[in-house]
Amino acid sequence: MRNFSLKRFFIDNIVTIIFLTLTIAGILIAQQPIHILVNDIVRRFARNTFLVLALIIPVLAGMGLNFGIVVGAMAAQAAVIFVADMGWNGLFGLSMAILISIPISIILGWMIGKLLNKTRGLEMITSLLLSLFAQGVWLLIYLALMGRFIPIRTKELLIPGGIGIRNTVNLGDGMGTGIKYSLANLSQMPFFLAMTVFLGILSLIYLVRYLRSKQIKGQRDKWLLIPLAVSLLGTLIMFLGHSTMLYPASILRLNEVDIPMVTYGLIILVGLFVNWLINTKLGQDFRSVGQSQSIAAVSGINVDRTRIIAMITSTVMAAMGHIFLLENLGVLNTYGSHVSIGLYSVAALLVGGATVNRATVGQAFLGVLLFHTLFYIAPFAGKVLLNDAQNGEYFRNIVAYGAIGLSLVLYAWKQANHAHNKAMRPEGDDAAPATIDLSADTE
């Protein structure tokens, strides 16, 4: 087992620790009623997690943080606008939006992959600039061509002059017209019951993983017992909240929070899907290519194709994620919805502890939770501290860009430090100690 060192743990997780501290401080300062806070987090988590999960595969494939998910989101918006124009409602409308967005995002993802294969080593800046360029194309199509060359049936979608899509498109009232809440309304559960179910499932997953660890390594991985115990305890706590009146009234009000079970079920499924994909041969190829393109190529892996597949997967997942976001939001900001998701999703993933070349599903979940809690709480904390909610609004931007900047700088700093330590060892690499505790770096 890895030797545990507090200092190392601190340095490795510095971004997450900073954000955890900020979030807790924000909650304590803002003094929001807990059920209101949780209600908002539940909705934000439902909206944003899909998109953050879409970032994981490109990170593993060595293509960095994919700002190109903005392009995937555009595919989603195109599909949603089309569905709104056709007047398709409810689940049918949602399914059609997803179906339409898939071929568009596959083509766009393939194009992005092709481009990134030509700009090797500059994937992140390329995808960022590409998203800005795509915004220009988007404006051209939806502001100048819609209604003029591309016919729109539903006149309410158009700007009064008849050319261009309105700035905001209403996606329904959440009661059956449009696609708003078509998924969320399927099944809702009060907070404690829903959490009992989810944590119960989590406990089950850890139990299975613990039991199966013997099969793989010959001995049971006792480190899995910790998350197993934690999730079991959580299940019990939530179950008590559901079935008894043990907790104080302010906490019991959490039961006013409704959890959209289908949406959350889907999030868990997508999380499991990403984990499953990582463990397939394709996933192994992603990781091989991500670690070293040259060695992967020498071993016979088609590097370019693998990178394109990674990009297509990410773009399709981003498109679907953005549709779910719009479904939950109920309003489409035609020229703005997709722009910010790249930045916020990347920031959320990094806050969860991911780096440019390492990301897990757990980090995505944790990151969304921390980032969006802080996002929500910042204006309230700003109001308490400075008597002005607007300051908290500014703080949101500092948080988003700061998260990305900080984690990139820290990553570069760690790399440089590593290289420096290596270079300054007087005898170079070959001076590695002849005897070494070989169990030290076992996973």
Add this chain to the structure above:
Amino acid sequence: MNVLEMKDISKDYFGNRVLKNVNLSVKPGEIHALLGENGAGKSTLMNILFGMSVIQTTGGFEGEVSINGQPTNIVSPHQAMDEGIGMVHQEFMLIPGFTISENVKLNRELTKHNLVSAVTRNPRMETIDIARNAKDARAALDKLDIGIDEYTRVSGLPVGYMQFVEIAREIDKTGLKVLVFDEPTAVLTESEALNLMDAMKKLANEGIGILFITHRLDEVIYCADRVTILRDGEWVATKETDDTNVVELAELMVGRKVEILPKDKKVAEDADIIMSISDLHVNMPGETVKGVDLEIRKGEILGIGGLAGQGKIGIANGIMGLYPTTGSITYKGKTLKLNDTKSTLDSGIAFVSEDRRGIGLLLDSSIEDNIAITSMQVKGQFLKKAGPFTLRDKEAIREHANQMIEEFDIRCLGPNQFSKRLSGGNQQKVCLARAVTLAPDLLLVSEPTRGIDIGAKKLVLDNLIKLNEEGMTIIMTSSELAELRSISDRIVIVNEGKVEGILHPEDSDADFGLMMAGTYNKVRGGAK
């Protein structure tokens, strides 16, 4: 029957013949050593065996390669693998972030079906079977008697173990017939090298033919059954190791005619010491210096030789402060500040780098700027004042450049031609001209004749002799022993980052060969 037979192999790169009728054969269960200096043609021969694209794109080769008596035409590394030829690379082809097991099974992972793969019939959708992969890796490691946990990550392993992971990967491939070891012991300690050679013997006992590329003569004697020696692209000899010895091998490896250029003056053995180096360590990747002690006499040409990767290049780069350096250097009685290129230049030492195009020249600048730039920087020459601004003195630069072009016979269209457009030899002359412009007392020259034609070579060497006769002390580092012997007063041979010994140009081929192979002190008992 031979498991591998390479017959009458010839190869030329654009008219430059690098292999001439080379023959090589490996029997099953035999360890066959391939011996030769840098540039003897070992790498080209292996590129042919592995069907590397560099061979195909330059017009293929002449001759015949047979596997198990069957003539084959290998056109890709993948095909070589299918034919049962494996390679343990000098630079490890391992992914540091992966476990040993993942590396052993890289792109040959065992998988099992799942729902998606069963429906789509896409093998890439199958789940990796971690347990079975690990079992295979374990079996391969056990064959080598290596007790490391197969789940250990490669990044934490000592170099010696990484080598074994590479071997494990090769023997895990089914149908392995020939395994090539490309200078596997170069990065290993002595005990690690012994372990490795024992593992090679074990593999040979299982019937695998082993081709062992090395320049360590005692290792050849220790573990090889036969040895083939190449020199300058030609087959020199194939011998049973029982019938030969280290001294003979050294002679065969190095032996060639040496023309010693006439020099007017000889440097006395007791001339003043201009620079003394002690315990110099330089961390130059691939050319690490591990504790060199050296004294340079005023007015001599000191040659530094040795095989590639042994650290000879690192010495001059360390003196110049281009790579992290420790130790102490005294120059003209004063301690030289380490890791500070500017102060080294200030103290009157100039450097002509082995990396002409990388750090030697500003490729997109004119010849005259290239010649003047270091002097402008270090000595404040070629500058003029205009009020608060310091400007370059174009006329002075032009005049000096023209003079240098004449003196060094730089063939160019004029002093404002881009240095990128010059031939290698002329680029080298520009580098020399710049160093000489500094008027140094000590000139460090690394690989001055690498990649330049014979005529330019002669000119460069003549120029060095001329500068030396004018009183400049020169340290010349070169991979070409013949050239070191032709102009140096003394020749230092570097092996494994340390000074193996110091020879005179007239000393025998065998002595040079033994020193370069690092076996001189063992064989001659440290007589010198």
